[in-house]
Amino acid sequence: MSKDNAGQVLFQVAEHFRSTSLSVDESKLLAFQLLTWAHLSAKGRLDASVTIDTALAQGGVEGLLSVLKKLFWQPGALGMAFFNATRYVEQANDAVFAALKTVKYLVDGGVFERFSPVDVAGDLIGDTFEGFDVPVELARLMKDIAVGEATRAVYLPWETSGQLVGVLMDQPDLRVHAEAHLGSQVAALLAVFRAAPTDVAPNDPLRAPAAVHGGHLERFDTTLSIPPMGMAGGVDDVVMQDIYSRFPVVKASVTGLMVQHIAAQTRGIAAIVVPNGFLFSSGKDRDVREYLLKKGWVEAVIALPNGIFQSSGLGTSMLVLNTQAHHRRVGFVDASLPHFRVSMGKGRVSLQNTGLVVEFCRQLRVESDIQAAAGRQEEGPYTQAVSLEAILDNDATLDVGRYVIPEQQREAQARMETLPTATLEEVVRILIPIPNRDRGVNATEGVEALEVGAADLPSAGYIRSPEKSVSVRLATKRSGDAMDIFLRPRDVLLVVKGTVGKIGIVPDNVPPPGDGGWIAGQSFVVLRGAKPGVDLRGLGLWLRSKMGQQVLDGIKTGATIPMMSISTLRKLKVFALNAPLTEAAVEILEQEEELQWQIESLQDKQAGIAEDFWKELLAQLQQADKDQNTP
Numbered sequence: 001m002s003k004d005n006a007g008q009v010l011f012q013v014a015e016h017f018r019s020t021s022l023s024v025d026e027s028k029l030l031a032f033q034l035l036t037w038a039h040l041s042a043k044g045r046l047d048a049s050v051t052i053d054t055a056l057a058q059g060g061v062e063g064l065l066s067v068l069k070k071l072f073w074q075p076g077a078l079g080m081a082f083f084n085a086t087r088y089v090e091q092a093n094d095a096v097f098a099a100l101k102t103v104k105y106l107v108d109g110g111v112f113e114r115f116s117p118v119d120v121a122g123d124l125i126g127d128t129f130e131g132f133d134v135p136v137e138l139a140r141l142m143k144d145i146a147v148g149e150a151t152r153a154v155y156l157p158w159e160t161s162g163q164l165v166g167v168l169m170d171q172p173d174l175r176v177h178a179e180a181h182l183g184s185q186v187a188a189l190l191a192v193f194r195a196a197p198t199d200v201a202p203n204d205p206l207r208a209p210a211a212v213h214g215g216h217l218e219r220f221d222t223t224l225s226i227p228p229m230g231m232a233g234g235v236d237d238v239v240m241q242d243i244y245s246r247f248p249v250v251k252a253s254v255t256g257l258m259v260q261h262i263a264a265q266t267r268g269i270a271a272i273v274v275p276n277g278f279l280f281s282s283g284k285d286r287d288v289r290e291y292l293l294k295k296g297w298v299e300a301v302i303a304l305p306n307g308i309f310q311s312s313g314l315g316t317s318m319l320v321l322n323t324q325a326h327h328r329r330v331g332f333v334d335a336s337l338p339h340f341r342v343s344m345g346k347g348r349v350s351l352q353n354t355g356l357v358v359e360f361c362r363q364l365r366v367e368s369d370i371q372a373a374a375g376r377q378e379e380g381p382y383t384q385a386v387s388l389e390a391i392l393d394n395d396a397t398l399d400v401g402r403y404v405i406p407e408q409q410r411e412a413q414a415r416m417e418t419l420p421t422a423t424l425e426e427v428v429r430i431l432i433p434i435p436n437r438d439r440g441v442n443a444t445e446g447v448e449a450l451e452v453g454a455a456d457l458p459s460a461g462y463i464r465s466p467e468k469s470v471s472v473r474l475a476t477k478r479s480g481d482a483m484d485i486f487l488r489p490r491d492v493l494l495v496v497k498g499t500v501g502k503i504g505i506v507p508d509n510v511p512p513p514g515d516g517g518w519i520a521g522q523s524f525v526v527l528r529g530a531k532p533g534v535d536l537r538g539l540g541l542w543l544r545s546k547m548g549q550q551v552l553d554g555i556k557t558g559a560t561i562p563m564m565s566i567s568t569l570r571k572l573k574v575f576a577l578n579a580p581l582t583e584a585a586v587e588i589l590e591q592e593e594e595l596q597w598q599i600e601s602l603q604d605k606q607a608g609i610a611e612d613f614w615k616e617l618l619a620q621l622q623q624a625d626k627d628q629n630t631p
Helices: 006-017 024-042 052-058 060-072 076-081 085-092 095-108 117-124 136-146 163-167 185-191 236-241 254-264 284-295 355-366 388-393 407-416 537-544 546-553 566-570 579-629
Strands: 153-157 175-179 198-201 220-225 266-275 298-303 316-322 329-334 341-345 348-351 383-387 421-423 428-431 447-452 468-472 492-495 503-505 518-520 524-529 573-575
Touching (some): 024 052, 024 095, 052 060, 060 085, 076 185, 076 198, 117 163, 136 220, 136 266, 136 348, 153 254, 163 175, 175 185, 185 198, 284 298, 329 388, 383 388, 407 546, 492 537, 537 579
Parallel strands (some): 220 266, 298 329, 447 518
Antiparallel strands (some): 266 316, 428 524, 447 468, 492 524
């Protein structure tokens, strides 16, 4: 079918409502409802009592409203498709008859033989998903990855956009079951065009799944889903009241519960768009990831570009599950790279070159039973295949950025294999800064300290004296010393949130713990020698080097707000400097410090030259003025 000029169809009908009280969106929706009504009537797919001709025969707006009310009370997607149609017709009043004349002309002329209903609906599709506009190229990629020749039934939970129903329009033999809380009118309108059975149930899939038969959940061949994002809680009762054994990991985030629900209703491939935080966060989400990995269900993770959802900058990825497989490795694709995206202007991007992604996923599916060696495999600029063992050792992290890494990082990792190394936890104690609840307290409750922030870290030498003063409470600790919150000489500070990887080295002349002491800001962790007397300045200098930064880049997660997992940081392999190398590194650090002081001194002198000039000039002018006014 042609796509050219398909958008003009809706415009021709909606144009008749310009002078009415209908909004632009309401006008377009009513236009598509009328086109759908006329098409179903012409194809004999409606009972004679609710056809458009029956409504017109009754005469006047009241006749239309009478039949539309009957149409609304039809079961399933048909009734849902015409929700609010009576209200729109009342607002349009007599303008609806001019619109119907155009509708009849278009439908009788075979408009839906020339254009797909999806293309006629145009921008009605994809923009109704709770703030997310679902792009067609993303929906099509999900379909291409998950729907195969053997697929007979497809599940679409949380389908409020209509886009996923739309991309299945060219799959006439597929049975489709969509669910959305309060329903989806656009999805229902498209559903009634399909010849194969297509249900759109107004259910919340998490609280009240609709596809239940004989007391058991129906399991579908394929699931496509873009669940709601940003829901923080309020679903504890879902787990308590579940009678379908959907949640092996009971204590899960909302996203974790949604993913488990989808897995429970899928007996094949599921393509799910999830927020990136679900892929790397610790705690509840980690437990869900570990469960899915150990089951062997995780087939691939595909990072999506920021800007793919025009109305949200939330970082997202596509999680591909295969509940019929036992994958021993997981494929990762970074589709956020320039090769896969094209700018559409105003921060919006579109996917391109997705054939590579589909082929990579299919190859993984073919090889799902092949034993995979440990470590990374099939390294490339866009894709990686990583063994299950390596991922589990990596805190079950599924963040694509941890595995699909630039060539420079791969070279740094290769160089590390030739060096003596130790895990960071073997060399240092990792201390967490004082929590916010113990900061900013009344002076009578705490002590005054100076807080080191990321802006206080120089690119060379030691940390200078911070300027931010904060009152902190010395809380009693279950283990260790409450004074550990204060920085000690030769501590190393590492930023783990925000400007991740930035390094600072504490000088020997840092004030002692207590009033006037230094503390680390919330975005840091403090690296302190595992044993008394351990000099970490060499380690700090190496972490600040190009090679050290490349190693740290390898454990970054998150695109919107980069961060590092503490558990992953503990296992990070670092260069194990011996005593001579440490001494040499300290000498370099001292040279850096000396040069830094010289640079700052020269900068002060440089600034002073100009300042002294203006002061001298002003003094001369004032003196000249004084001399001139002296009799």
